[in-house]
Amino acid sequence: MVITVQTLRGGLYAVVKATLLGSVLSNVLLVLGMSFLFGGLVNVSGKQEAKAKDPELLDKEEGGGYSVVAEKVQTFKILGAMVNTSMLLLSCLSFTLVTVFGTMMSEQYAMDRRSLEEVMLPVSRTCSIIIISAYVAYIVFQLFTHRTVMADTGDGDGEEEESSISVTTAAVLLFVMTSVVAFCSDLLVDSIENMTADAHMGEHFIGIILLPIVGNACEHAAAVRFAMQDKPGLSIGIAVGSSTQIALFVVPFSVLVGWCIDRPMDLNFGALNVTVMTLSVIVVLSMVVDGQPSS
Template sequence: MTAGNPPMKPGPSGGLPILGQLSNVARIAVLGTLGLSVAAMALDFGLHADETVVFLVAAAAILGLAWVVGLSTERLGSLTGPQVGGILNATFGNIAELIIAFFALQAGLIDVVKASLTGSVIGNLLLVLGASVLVGGLRHGTQTFSPKIAGSNAALLVVAVIGLFVPAVFAFTTSESTQGTRTEESVLVAVALIVGYVLSLIYQFTHASETLGGHGEPTGHGGPAWTTRISIVVLLMAAALLTVLSEILVGAIDGFIESFGLTPFFVGVVLIPTIGNLAEHLVAVQLAAKDKMEFAMAVSFGSSLQVALFVAPVLVLLGAFLGQPMDLVFTPLEVTAVAAAVGISALIALDGESNWLEGALLVIVYVILAVSFFEFV
């Protein structure tokens, strides 16, 4: 018997240790997620229901599955230590969004995929950080945190975003840019960003006190007493269901867009990041409400870093492999919005304190940008 695998006692839910070790609320959430997953598959594969209904049910199921992934990842991290936990968090932190984007890329919805990348960064830095600062400020007044730690995360993000937008700047400033050269340059940038991602992981593990990476702080999931084996099984099952439901979601996007009169760009920049990351967003707000603003900021900045250094370059390389070439040339509106989000969030991080007004203003800026995205065609 290993140290990390204590014997499991039958829980109150029919002897199933997976459910029996959860709180009542968490147990209901898991069962509800399974029910929604089955319903989405039945509506799509069996009943061939309206695409709008399929999209909404699949989206709800994905929200729950993203939470289950976070639950099992947290438990594995607590069992295996901060180093392995950091790798798991870095790998699975944006897994739902990555899987959704993969199927969208496979379907040729490249504009939706690119919009989801910028939308994720903007949402993390404005909506998530703003909501965290707002809730924390209303509950605790002015909150203080280490400007060194927050500033380190902000600086890493600035460098990552600059690298991500190099192809866009090149396209804006030269007339020699063609689709072929844009794709080639984007592939090279993607490789460089992945190298940067690996280096950031190494730095995270060797300077844990400076980055809060893999800190092992409870994330508000109410960590269940699962063994390593059960945690891995739950994680793999949730990832498998995410794969199926993401394909269903992407297949229903066109009908959903037509029903609500939305643009593919708006769906990519606002809805897809929200569906993929809502569970993680709620964790950040919960941490801020507990007066743990450093950890809330680590969630916000860390998720944005994963998108810039891992999700985006992986999708570029997958696009080249799938015959769906995707470049990193974003629209001027996206570049401006991300630059503003990075700049504003960095300013808040560097002074070492936050209050509810700053949070409210961040959320307001996000709403303004969302309205602009809605009108953007």
């Protein structure tokens, strides 16, 4: 969100859209794929129950660590994954309709860029409000009305860990790190134009590939680590849940922020981009529908 605001202020709308799209794709394709791959091949050694369940454990070390497992199968609660994927499909529907509307208006009426913006901006802003309303309903469903049902009790041993820091300390750290990220993102936006010219890299490559992977590196590592620890529910929750948050909240948030600071940000991501995003979500849906990740 911080990078989005700073990039909007710099007028780099293509980078904003590419970064948002790349964040969704990196989570549902790269992170989830790596989690399925390593979760189906690697196991944390030292667990007696894992050894009892899998007699074909290969090269297991007595001192702990990780080991390669043959024919490992993981299971998770399907409800959380299906809800997240369904919300992702809802966001894809919104982006696709707005993009198709803009494409048809541009081709059928031969509008120039300014005339098209006058039509697309009100539509995008209205759709953004509706999408954020859907995200609020999703949060209420997940945290309040169906909190117990959505809780993934299948992962872990059920023991609650004590917090290592207080709420006040966490809030102060969050504020400080947000300020640092805002400062760094400002420097990043100022260097993008020079970087694209000197390094011969396009804005779409920076937005779709570099920024999402670097910006979510810790999140990616956590998802893969949980998958290898036989916690696929947490891994899927991190990967798909992050994509849902970006698609349902950060994307419409960027449109509304652009509205507030008078920047023409809309939901027209291009036919190719929304097609790739929709197909990716459908592929993820087909992989999590049976409650067993395919490795």
